[in-house]
Amino acid sequence: MSQIDALGAAFGSQTANSQASLANNFEMFLTLLTEQMKAQDPLNPLDSTEFVNQLVNFSSVEQEIRSNQNLESLISIQAASAQGAAVGFIGREATVASPDAALENGSAEWTYILPEDSQGTLVTVKDANGRTIASFEGEATAGSHNFAWDGEDQTGNAMEDGIYTLEISAVNADGNAMQPDILTTARVTGVDFSGSEVVVELNGLFVRLSSVRSLREAGAV
Numbered sequence: 001m002s003q004i005d006a007l008g009a010a011f012g013s014q015t016a017n018s019q020a021s022l023a024n025n026f027e028m029f030l031t032l033l034t035e036q037m038k039a040q041d042p043l044n045p046l047d048s049t050e051f052v053n054q055l056v057n058f059s060s061v062e063q064e065i066r067s068n069q070n071l072e073s074l075i076s077i078q079a080a081s082a083q084g085a086a087v088g089f090i091g092r093e094a095t096v097a098s099p100d101a102a103l104e105n106g107s108a109e110w111t112y113i114l115p116e117d118s119q120g121t122l123v124t125v126k127d128a129n130g131r132t133i134a135s136f137e138g139e140a141t142a143g144s145h146n147f148a149w150d151g152e153d154q155t156g157n158a159m160e161d162g163i164y165t166l167e168i169s170a171v172n173a174d175g176n177a178m179q180p181d182i183l184t185t186a187r188v189t190g191v192d193f194s195g196s197e198v199v200v201e202l203n204g205l206f207v208r209l210s211s212v213r214s215l216r217e218a219g220a221v
Helices: 004-039 048-087
Strands: 093-097 100-103 108-114 120-126 132-137 143-149 162-171 181-187 190-192 199-202 205-208 212-216
Touching (some): 100 205
Antiparallel strands (some): 093 212, 100 162, 108 143, 108 181, 120 132, 120 162
């Protein structure tokens, strides 16, 4: 629904403006045509071809406006459907594409996916201010890897609950930096429809609906 609401609003505004413009132009066209017919020479009447062509043009524009109206209605239906589906997410566990995760009761979990084997992987946990909390040696093989953090910093101090960010630094056999995908899974606790895109809340973490990769019943394996 990469921007369904915004797209619908844009189409609605354009369609309304087009309808008003067409109505004004058509009324002016009829006024001018009437005046021309009043003033025409009976022995040399107006050419009807131009008159017919202009009517055809007005008809074509009207059909395009109606098509836009139908598209606007379809977008509205899709937006309502997406919002209704998002409400059903509440209470379920969602896996989302996000480097952020909530630390709760001394536990935070992520999954990172290496596109190829790494010559060295560094896993770093940072707080909301970008400060490094702890660093660990990560997995080197290509594929999906789970990382669970116990909520302690590098010296063993327990950190407060909140949102923390995972960074993965890895290089391939050629020494080039890789861009691993990072996912996190948490229970959906709310849905926000106030913006141009639906936002899903997961225990204090807010992500766009388009970031959701999978959904399952809470507690399901």
